[in-house]
Every structure is written in C-alpha cells, then in structure tokens.
Amino acid sequence: MCKLHINLYLYIMDNKKQYTELLVDPSSFLPGVSIDCVVIGFDLTELNILLLQLKKHDLWMLPGGFIHLNEDMDQAATRILEERTGIKLPYLKQFHTFGDVNRRENTKFPGVNHMLGEPFEKMIAFLEKRFISSGYLSLVDIRNCAPTPDAMSDECTWIPVNLLPVLLYDHGDIVKKAMEQLRSRINYMPVGISLMPEKFTMKEFQTLYEKILNKSLDRGNFQKKMLKLEFLVRHEKKLSGGAHKAPYLYSFNKNRYNELVEKGIGYIN
Amino acid sequence: MCKLHINLYLYIMDNKKQYTELLVDPSSFLPGVSIDCVVIGFDLTELNILLLQLKKHDLWMLPGGFIHLNEDMDQAATRILEERTGIKLPYLKQFHTFGDVNRRENTKFPGVNHMLGEPFEKMIAFLEKRFISSGYLSLVDIRNCAPTPDAMSDECTWIPVNLLPVLLYDHGDIVKKAMEQLRSRINYMPVGISLMPEKFTMKEFQTLYEKILNKSLDRGNFQKKMLKLEFLVRHEKKLSGGAHKAPYLYSFNKNRYNELVEKGIGYIN
DNA sequence: AATTAATGTGTAATTTGCACACAATATTTA
DNA sequence: TAAATATTGTGTGCAAATTACACATTAATT
Incomplete structure (x- = not known):
C-alpha cells in the first residue's frame, strides 16, 4: 500500500476534503503488481514491525506501493521505503511474491463501494484490479529511523511481532513468510x-x-x-x-x- | 514464454499460415506479470535444463507463460509446466521475481516490427508492455518427463547446464539464480x-x-x-x-x- | 565488608567433519 | 582356473565444532 492508495481511500471514506494534489496517473504504474515492505526493527528487547494505520477504521497494513514504468522493482522498493521511513540505504531484499487470487479477500478495505468525484475514477479502476505483490524484507536500526506518517494523519508505528493486530489483505501471511525468511537465512x-x-x-x-x-x-x-x-x-x-x-x-x-x-x-x- | 507467445511470434515471422485458433484474448491474463520455469533434470551424469527453441531463429528460452485472472500464481506455474512437459505434481517452487526495467533488452525477439493481421493486434499490444517475471524452479525425473514440442515445430530439449546457449531476454540470469537457489537450499x-x-x-x-x-x-x-x-x-x-x-x-x-x-x-x- | 546478580572465561564429554586406509568382490585377462 | 583390475563398502584416527556446565570476576547494593 502506498500513500497514494491510502490517501485515496481515505478520501473515499471521508468524502470531504480534496486531495487531488496527491493523485497520480495510474497509467504511470506497472499494472497488476505491488510491493509490500516488511520493515523489521529491534528495540533491544523485541523485534518490531513498521505498520501503517488508518485510524478511522482501525486498519493496519504494511507500507507498500507501486512500481513506476521506468523503475526497476528493487528501485521501487527502495523508494517506497524511503518515503515511509526516511531511511536511505537500508538492508532490503525481495523474499517472495504473493500471487493467490484471493489474497485480498481476508481483510478488505471497508466501504469501497461508496462513490466519489471524477478525477479518482481511473485510479479506483486501477486499484480494484487484481494485484500480485512482491514482499521485501528490510532490516533497519529502529533508532535511526524516522517513520513519517503522511499528511492524512494515518499512523506509522513500530509494533512488536508477537502483538500484531489483524492486517489488511494477506499482509499477515507476508509478515509470517518474512519472519521465516529471516530465521532461515540469518x-x-x-x-x-x-x-x-x-x-x-x-x-x-x-x-x-x-x-x-x-x-x-x-x-x-x-x-x-x-x-x-x-x-x-x-x-x-x-x-x-x-x-x-x-x-x-x-x-x-x-x-x-x-x-x-x-x-x-x-x-x- | 508460453506457447501462445511463441506461436504468435512465429506467426509474425512467417506471416504465412493462420494460427488464429491459438489466439487467446490477452485480457484474460493478469497484465505485467509472466512466469518462467527453470526445469531441472538429472541424467545420472549432468544436470540439464529444459529449453524451448525457435528453430528458425536459433533462439532459446525458458518455458513460461501468463497467469489467468482467476488463477493463483502457483497454479499458473503448475499449469504452464504441465503444458510443456506432461509432468504432473512436480516439485515446483517460486524462487525469485525479476523486475528490472531492462530485463528484456539483452536478447530480444528478432524482427518484431514486421506487421501482421488484425486479430493479433491486441495480443501484440499486450506482449510489448513491460513485464516482470516470477521464476519457478522445478525438479523432475528426466525419465518420466515427456517434453512435448507444440504444433509449430519449436523444439523442447534438455540441455546440460554447462552448455547453455545464449537465452532470450534475461533468462540466462534466471537460470543462474535458480542454480544458486538449488545449491544454497539443497x-x-x-x-x-x-x-x-x-x-x-x-x-x-x-x-x-x-x-x-x-x-x-x-x-x-x-x-x-x-x-x-x-x-x-x-x-x-x-x-x-x-x-x-x-x-x-x-x-x-x-x-x-x-x-x-x-x-x-x-x-x- | 559481605552479599548479590550478572558477566567473562574455562573445561570436559560428545559429536561431527575430514582424509585416508583397507578389505571385499564382479569381471576381465592370462 | 587363478591372478589382475577397478570400484565399492567400511573402518580408523585426528582435528574441529558443539554442548552443557562450572568457576571466577566484579559493580552495585546492603
């Protein structure tokens, strides 16, 4: 999930403010593919994962986004992560691509059916198509990391891995696979x-x-x-x-x- | 690369016969994503990899294809592999997704610019978009495997890994990564x-x-x-x-x- | 000054890795 | 028919790593 995605949906939910300046032409993205980052930090006591929250809906998700057409997938992951955490040059590695048809069925965005203004239609159409998602594992120093919640007041928080809430879509599976990867490739x-x-x-x-x-x-x-x-x-x-x-x-x-x-x-x- | 893809391009090259019965509506596929299979067999002397050849152009490639919209990615890999080798229930595991912008630049299809009849235009447009590709590693018993070259006379052959020809696109990198995966996860x-x-x-x-x-x-x-x-x-x-x-x-x-x-x-x- | 609790290091028993030796045996050959 | 050959199956000794503890050290507390 990228800022764009979140903001757009917040807009759908609120239907008050105009965030058109955040709109990007979805045709600049590779369709069908997203990136989700499992960002792991260690506070000297527990492993933590960086999650985004849509406060109004108590909905938690991994930081993610889409791939620009002129951008390598690894570059996209680096960019997305930097946008979210302010960290440059983190350890960041693709670990698995999630491609089940139903991967978005478990925990969906709430109330997507409410409608909205014209400039969003293309984006909505883009977002509602089927996506596969490449999971990237990132290891960062929790103390050098400045998670920056975006303008829309969603939160960007470290959560202990053993206290994770229910996550959007299949993000729970993605975290699980990332932890297995970390363990087996330590x-x-x-x-x-x-x-x-x-x-x-x-x-x-x-x-x-x-x-x-x-x-x-x-x-x-x-x-x-x-x-x-x-x-x-x-x-x-x-x-x-x-x-x-x-x-x-x-x-x-x-x-x-x-x-x-x-x-x-x-x-x- | 899937049969469809190959056949289509052969059609483009030949521009003689009509293979319209092979045409599939590209909108039934997930755009932007393909699957390539590195199928490994062992003849008791060497490791071999299953490659497809377009004879007329001396062009070698991995067996591959696309994901139907109602199909899990792993299912798609299984289906593609079965279409190519006749083998069911092989060991088959995704190992990496290749997403560089330039991944198709090294060894391209020859002469794609020649044009062709109307029913292919949608497919051509689909194929020429940018794709990322998920690599699947498959281990099969070379003796139980019946590679079936398709109707168009392309070959489907076991080639020793240390004698691989130049491959299409980045398929050489894909094979290399698959071999590393095999070694490190043996x-x-x-x-x-x-x-x-x-x-x-x-x-x-x-x-x-x-x-x-x-x-x-x-x-x-x-x-x-x-x-x-x-x-x-x-x-x-x-x-x-x-x-x-x-x-x-x-x-x-x-x-x-x-x-x-x-x-x-x-x-x- | 004694106590406490956690750190830094040592040691012995066991397992595993590694290099090589030797014995066993189908077939060939003389 | 018996020796030669080449490869297989197994054993042995040494080095290295693993494991489970023991013991000594020491900053702060009592």
Whole structure:
C-alpha cells in the first residue's frame, strides 16, 4: 500500500476534503503488481514491525506501493521505503511474491463501494484490479529511523511481532513468510549491523538472535562463538546497570562483519 | 514464454499460415506479470535444463507463460509446466521475481516490427508492455518427463547446464539464480526423490550432489552420511558394470526422506 | 565488608567433519 | 582356473565444532 492508495481511500471514506494534489496517473504504474515492505526493527528487547494505520477504521497494513514504468522493482522498493521511513540505504531484499487470487479477500478495505468525484475514477479502476505483490524484507536500526506518517494523519508505528493486530489483505501471511525468511537465512543477512545500535552489550546481541531464532541460546557458548569470529570491537564497560559485574560494550568491525556475512556466519546449524 | 507467445511470434515471422485458433484474448491474463520455469533434470551424469527453441531463429528460452485472472500464481506455474512437459505434481517452487526495467533488452525477439493481421493486434499490444517475471524452479525425473514440442515445430530439449546457449531476454540470469537457489537450499529440497530414478547406485547419487554443489565430495564420507540418515533402502546388486565389485542399488524410503527434507538434511555446512 | 546478580572465561564429554586406509568382490585377462 | 583390475563398502584416527556446565570476576547494593 502506498500513500497514494491510502490517501485515496481515505478520501473515499471521508468524502470531504480534496486531495487531488496527491493523485497520480495510474497509467504511470506497472499494472497488476505491488510491493509490500516488511520493515523489521529491534528495540533491544523485541523485534518490531513498521505498520501503517488508518485510524478511522482501525486498519493496519504494511507500507507498500507501486512500481513506476521506468523503475526497476528493487528501485521501487527502495523508494517506497524511503518515503515511509526516511531511511536511505537500508538492508532490503525481495523474499517472495504473493500471487493467490484471493489474497485480498481476508481483510478488505471497508466501504469501497461508496462513490466519489471524477478525477479518482481511473485510479479506483486501477486499484480494484487484481494485484500480485512482491514482499521485501528490510532490516533497519529502529533508532535511526524516522517513520513519517503522511499528511492524512494515518499512523506509522513500530509494533512488536508477537502483538500484531489483524492486517489488511494477506499482509499477515507476508509478515509470517518474512519472519521465516529471516530465521532461515540469518547467517547470510547482516542482522547485527542492520538491527543493533552503534554500541551494545553481548546480552543484547544474544537477545536479537534468540528473538529471530525463537529459542534460547547458551550464554557462554554464544559469547565465545561471536568473539572468535573477530568482528566485534570491545569498548569500555557499561556502568550502573545493577548490582553485578558490568558488561563490556561492543561495536562492529563493519568490514570484517560484512565479509563474514557474505560467506554465511552465525548461529544456525 | 508460453506457447501462445511463441506461436504468435512465429506467426509474425512467417506471416504465412493462420494460427488464429491459438489466439487467446490477452485480457484474460493478469497484465505485467509472466512466469518462467527453470526445469531441472538429472541424467545420472549432468544436470540439464529444459529449453524451448525457435528453430528458425536459433533462439532459446525458458518455458513460461501468463497467469489467468482467476488463477493463483502457483497454479499458473503448475499449469504452464504441465503444458510443456506432461509432468504432473512436480516439485515446483517460486524462487525469485525479476523486475528490472531492462530485463528484456539483452536478447530480444528478432524482427518484431514486421506487421501482421488484425486479430493479433491486441495480443501484440499486450506482449510489448513491460513485464516482470516470477521464476519457478522445478525438479523432475528426466525419465518420466515427456517434453512435448507444440504444433509449430519449436523444439523442447534438455540441455546440460554447462552448455547453455545464449537465452532470450534475461533468462540466462534466471537460470543462474535458480542454480544458486538449488545449491544454497539443497538441504531443504527433495533433490533425491525428484531427480533420481527409482533405483540408483550410491555413486550416481553422489554425482548429483557434486553437480549441484559444483565440487567433489569424499566418497566414503558421502556414503556413510547418507546411510546413517536411514532414508535409503538397499536392494540387490547391480551386476555387469565392469571388472570390479558390483555396487548395491538403492531407492528412497519416501516417507522418511520427506520427513528429513522438512528439517533440512544433506551436505551443506 | 559481605552479599548479590550478572558477566567473562574455562573445561570436559560428545559429536561431527575430514582424509585416508583397507578389505571385499564382479569381471576381465592370462 | 587363478591372478589382475577397478570400484565399492567400511573402518580408523585426528582435528574441529558443539554442548552443557562450572568457576571466577566484579559493580552495585546492603
């Protein structure tokens, strides 16, 4: 779903204001294909997913959009994501294309049948056709990310993956598939650099792995394994964390880390 | 590319015969999206890929087609593959969607500009629009497969992967990505059951792995590893294979094998 | 100064990976 | 008929990785 899409539908719902400046000629888009982004962030405790909300209808959805005719699909995904989060150069990868006939049947837009003014007709016709959607998985640092809800007051919020509301269309399936992808390809994705803050404790890093893999890991073995790979730089200790030994802070040697990710590192076997 | 597409273009090239009975209303297809199948077979020596050839133009391409409006994308892939190979219930999985603007620029159809009769105009207009294409990887037993070239005398042939000709559009990239997918997911695909004949020797099974992984494996370790997993059933020996000890023949315990493939087995680490 | 709770590291048992050796055996050949 | 041949089936030893703990360390609290 792109801004255009949302705004248009909001217009349909409200039927008050004029948002014609947001209208784009749908013939500039590749028909039949949309892009949906599963943007994952980590708050050092839980994995979160970036969702858009249409407040009036309590309707949640993935940020998405359409592909311009002169635009590569990957470019379109990058553009759409930047429009939504303000983040540039995120880790972003296509993971699956969803093409069931009924993929929009589960949770539909409410009240689409209400009608509206003339300039929207082409767009409505475009939107109501059948679409397949390519899912893109993005890993971003939740702290560098400025989700920007658009002019129409819909919200753009991080929601914990285990507390997801019912989503539009098949977006729930798309998120599920993205999480499976993340789990099964964890060794080949830069989960650390993409999801962790600049400095972090080993415990926090381990929590990331545990949340992705959905199982607990042995603390000692995790620490030794990660240290032996030599992509972590140790810094000063983090004090005042409680009545116990203070942990070191770590950061990434990015060159070394990216090298290793190419070949596949980590904690699946 | 589907029969329709090929035949249509042959018509354009020849401009002699009438194949109007093959014409389909393009509005019955989802616009902007095609499917291309990378069908892989194993002849006990090499991996082969099923290609279609337009003889007159020495043009090779993947079997492909379009998605009917009332058809799931996976269904469409199954249908297209069955039309091409006669095989039902193959292993068939979407692996990537190719969406570059220029994906049809490298190797184009020759001489599309020649014109033609009226009933084709809609179809031509449909075909010349921009398409993205979802790649499906299929693993089939080359011996149970009856490739059926269509009425128009194009060929449908198994070609060894290391001897591929230049392919239409970006089909070379699609094959390459499919092979990477096969290699990296070998432990999660039923490569054995899908690609091997009913009975086979351990040597032949090992060759399959070596061709997929593109490296040689230690014979003794391969044999022990596979036997320990207990999905192979040992049969009588295969005699008259030369001046040496005769190898056993093996087949799959399909239940056990499929169980293991679910969890991931095999020879990547 | 003792207690507490979490961190950093060590160790032993087990499993797996890897390289190679050796024995077994259909067929060929002398 | 017996030796030679080439390939299969299996064993063995060493290195590396995995796993499950144990133990020592230490910043803050009591």
